Amino acid sequence: MKELLQTLVQAIGPTGHENTVRELIKTLIEDHVDEIIVDALGNLIARKGKKQAGGLRIMLSAHIDEIGVIATHIDEKGFVRFTSLGGVRPYTAYAGHVRFINGTQGVIGMEPVDSATTVQPLNRMFIDVGAESKDTCPVSVGDFGVFERPFIDLGKRVVSKAMDDRAGAAVLVDTIRQLKQSPHELWFVFSTQEEVGLRGARTSAYRIEPDVGIALDVTLTGDLPKADTMDVALGKGPAIKVKDSGMISSPAIVGWMCDTASEFDIPYQLEVLVGGTTDAAAIQINKAGALAGCISIPCRYVHSPSEMVDMDDIENAVKLVVKLLENPVEFTN
Amino acid sequence: MEESRQLLMTITSMAGVSGYEKPVREVLEEKWQPLVDEMHVSNLGSLHALKRGTQNGENKRKRIMLAAHMDAIGLMVTKVVDGYLRFTSVGGFDARLLPYQPVIVHGKEPIKGIVATPVERHLPEKLHGKSVPMEYLYIDTGLSPEKLAGLVKPGDIVSLANEPIELDEDTIAAHTLDDRGAVAAVNECLQILAQRVHAWDVVAVATTQEEVGLKGAFTSGFAENPDLAIVIDMGFAKEPGASGYYLVEMGEGPCLAYGPVLNYQLYAEIEKVAKRLEIPYHKEINPGGRTGTDSDAITLTREGIPTALFSIPLRYMHSPYEIIHYDDMERTGRLLAEFICSLDIDFMEKLSQGPAASSEEK
């Protein structure tokens, strides 16, 4: 699993330009699914199974886009001005490394500030690719780029950019490979453009019209010094989401997830996230609506280039998803 | 009518926080069962109650959808710590209204508690002299830490515990009048329709999760795909410290919303009925791109649904004691019923946007 995760996080797939990641995942899953569709927004949609008696149509979604940058202007000296793709925070951007889709690497600098404790907003930063002038600059307006950091293996914990949401994608890939049978019709969606408004999930859900939607994403933790009062910690198991700022999970789905985890002795935590949401919010209000929930991988330093997860949480997430999908379930309103 | 007032008293002392509306839905199912022909519950828990009209013939019977949301704002436990509970809000709350507010924590069993606030010396300096933000408030149930941890977990819903009060025989103060006052108005409408004949189908929908993003309205609107929709929500009654053109007196009738995101012809037709029957109302001007109600979800559903918005004047919206005048609730119900009865099979022609621009005939 660690190798799979490393491959996925190191792939380059900024919001709006997820091709590389999509192709990578396609090769990993194509022998294990019945049908693959790539739609107009670039979503990778894979169907496994057909709805049987007593089965449901379940859509599982993990987003393959990561936050990144896009060049807006190349100045006379070859410095690249940029804007963010998704939620990039200035204090994680300054002095960061960037790699553009075309391979060019650079460093983020910023206009001078009055004191060492201030940071400029993104529109007063620039990317320095070592170019001498506009003409010799290998980056053009409209080029997509991502943050670049090496993958650090701390044993039980690993650190990388794009854990949000390649960790979720890894869970789905492993689930596809491990799942032997299921009474349900399963749609695995590796969605695009989640970071700019759940767009891939929205259109995928319209196409699929599932009965149940489950997102696999990361969530914050409350286990850092003086952190928010959030009762989620690394290593305590996958988090079953009750509520975030864009969705209230269907109580029936939360119950199903908790009961299944308890039955199969899989550790879990309950998540109430005050800021942030996932693909599940889009699936819930698709057409006439769907039951929806989310299984989250606890993650520290989300939306920085150094996101940290616990491998046990990821392995347990796979166990939980497999158990949920293997067995029939009935929901009454 | 007395039944609608009693229904209102009942449902305003119940929980039914966004996402967890079942207790209120069950009361409505029981109340509306004798008044309608069939009922079902949507994937998001909204209650659809259909009363068929008399229109027959080859054309598909026309349908009007009424929408009033039955969810209420509330709180949710985020952490159990040292025998107290930290919480966040479900829907919009002004944290200043919460200290010393009695609540019910829906853990393994319902547990009474009160919201409490630290005194200034226990707050970081940056907050001195300012109102206490919600993350610093906590719920005190008086239970020992061990007992509490066994009964409550993160994600448990918390509802406000205050009982409704009649301030005089016409005025009620209660929590969740937004939007259960409108649900009572829909009840009033259904009670009247039970004795009347109408051509169109009426589907009354008690929507869910309006307070957290109009979720029930999006999905119910899509599922019903009605010809017309009327959303009933709450408007702003005059209150101390507030000034604005949209504030009206309580007790002088409902507000009928007038603005670009609603249908002007539909507004005019409804206004005609109100004038004919001498039902007092206010014209509520809504110049903006959204109304902040279920109508924002319904107007752009599928191919677009002509929608009207009725608002019952309410004071202290989203506080533990909101206030409305019973007459406004009852007049709203009456106007709804009378408008529905006035609908004939040709009504939709009145809403046509004019002849097609191109010279080709349809």
Next chain:
Amino acid sequence: MNYRYTTPEVIGLLETLTLTNGGSGDEKAVRDLLYQEIKDHVDSIRVDQLGNMIVHKAATATPSMKVMVAAHMDEVSLMVVDKKDEGFLEVRPVGGIDANALSAKPVVIGKDSIPGVFSARTIHITSASERKSLLDYEKLRVSVGKKKIEKINPGDYVYFMTPFERLGDFFAAKAIDDRVGCANLIWLLKNAPGHIDLYGVFTVQEELGLRGAKVAAYQIMPDLGFAFDATPAIEPPLMDSNEHNYAYNTQTGRGPAIYTVDRGQVHNEKVIFLIRKVAEKHDIPYQLRQPGGGGTDSSAIHMTGSGIISQSISVPTRYLHSPISMMRQDDWEHTLHLIDTLFSELSPEIIKE
């Protein structure tokens, strides 16, 4: 735990007392209730010029000591200062109530207990910056039914509409300050040891500056004085597990609070020593209230005439001076137990120099 003192009957009295309305200057209903409760158990009762009810239970043994015990009948409340015909009242506190505790709280007004609710600002028409600001009395209003407002006049008292309930291990009610003190004094009057010439004073207007106690002490001039009250226990959860609460005043679950130094008085060390000895002898948990601000009727008593030795004993209570306070039954039980044993062991030695 076996509750020998806080029996259902005693709890019932506290419930009735907290549900009775009596603000500073408007204590009559509380006084009448206490009168009915105690009249058959004592030798004389009179009401003085200010409204204090002075109850005398004579000693039946010698040598005896003249002891005055004060418990205040008044609760913090509010008063109507202005009336707007659309159905709004402007109010001010009678005693200390933080305006930020009042939004959306239900109240009753005047002789007819007309219902009203405190205003709240509709969130949709309140700016984000306004939501950061504290509330004050100029902005607050009480909403009343239009048809009822003609019965209300400036000068009418406003009381919280809070029920008496159990919340976990606690009792929750309004006015625990100081109806629990009154209940404790009633208990003492019914069970006073023979060598105490006991003057139980149910004082008025403590919340406005210990006014009743001052004149009552002057009338009685006791050898020894006590105040039975409630005192804040400030024990919120802290945001960070590394922080500690060093400023709690008292803590619930640690028994009755014995005053040491407060804003109005430095308590007598001999008395404190005796109390601690008695408590330890009988295994009664107790705590010393943190030195600091605040005060009780005892400060008024001790400065009367040429000075009187006086002591406060209070029940630790959460959320004083708000619509709803919370007190542990255990703490109340231990307080009565302490009062019982202490008064049995009081002797004239204590007031000798």
